[in-house]
Amino acid sequence: MTADLTPAEAARLALQCLDLTSLNDGDTDADVDALCRRAQSPFGPVAAVCVWPRFVGRARGLLPAGIRVAAVANFPAGELDLPPALAEVRTIAEAGGDEVDVVLPYRALKQGQVAACADFLAAVRQASRPLTLKVIIESGELATPALIAQATRLALAAGADFVKTSTGKTRVSATPEAAAVMLTEIVAGGFDKVGFKASGGLRTVADATVYLLLAAQHLGTSALNPQRLRFGASGLLTAVEAQLSGRASTGAASGY
Structure with a gap:
């Protein structure tokens, strides 16, 4: 399942x-x-819902156990300010969350504060165990392959379970070029259980297909599952459901 991935196959995997x-x-x-109702699609459940920390308890109470609850920390600013990030992690954990999506302090990294960023991620990883940790590197703001690769390596070294492209709150979000750099670093480091999450600007099944093929190319087709691959979006579900029900859709709703 690589280049011949059909739209229906891509839609099912994206869901x-x-x-x-x-x-x-x-x-x-x-x-x-409403989000939690949408998560229980007629075509099957999504992998997770992702909300602000203050909504974790509500979402957990509304969703079946098979749908995970994720929430964000240090979002979207990505400041080098550890105490508020740790407080958000505690809120998520205490409310029954399953996953934390934390923003790497990408501005600090661009300024050369590598050790401080590494310490920040290490502290978040320690505080978040045993929850799944996704590190958002904000690839569109890092911009260069060298910085994207460096941020990915920092996330991997800290023990991230997933490396994620973007918050979806900046001018440039997920791109195939950034994804390729991140996936290359996962493979090069021998992290055969770490996943990749594309987020920001994914609205159509065609958008998702690009990242499905990239993940298959770098991680292998066995990685096309929610343990190794995620899509962060709001509008993508509309396009997926349209595809699976046989209706055309542009997936024009906004996505993160």
């Missing part, structure tokens, strides 16, 4: 690997309720 996301500033209980 299984989807972190259905709502991270709007004005999100309410009603928004989270």
Whole structure:
């Protein structure tokens, strides 16, 4: 299953690997309720829902055990400020969350504060165990392959379970070029259990297919599952459902 991946096959895989996301500033209980209903698609469940830390308990109470609850920390600013990030991790864990998506202090990394960024990630990893940890490197802001590779290596060295492209809150989000660099680092480091998450700007099944093929190329087709691959998005589910129901869709809704 590589270059001949059909749209229907891609849609099914995208659904299984989807972190259905709502991270709007004005999100309410009603928004989270609706998100959790959407997560239980007629075509099967998504992998997880991703919300603000304050909504973790509500989401966990609404979802079946098979759908994981993820929440963000140090999001979206990615500051080099450890105490608030650790407080968010504690909130997520105590409310019954399963996964933490933390933003690497990417501005500090661009300024050369490599050791401080490594210490930040190590502390978040220690505080978040045994939850799944996804490190958002904000690849669009790092911009260069060298910085994207360095950020990926820092995340891997800290014990990240997934390395994630973007918050979806910056001008440039996920790109195939950045994904290729990140996947190359996962393989080069021998991290055969670490996953990759594409997030930001994924709206169509065609968008998802690009990353499915990249993941298959670098990690192997056996990695096309939610243990190794995730998509962070809001609008992608609409396009997936349209594809699986036989209706055309542009997937025009916004995505993270």
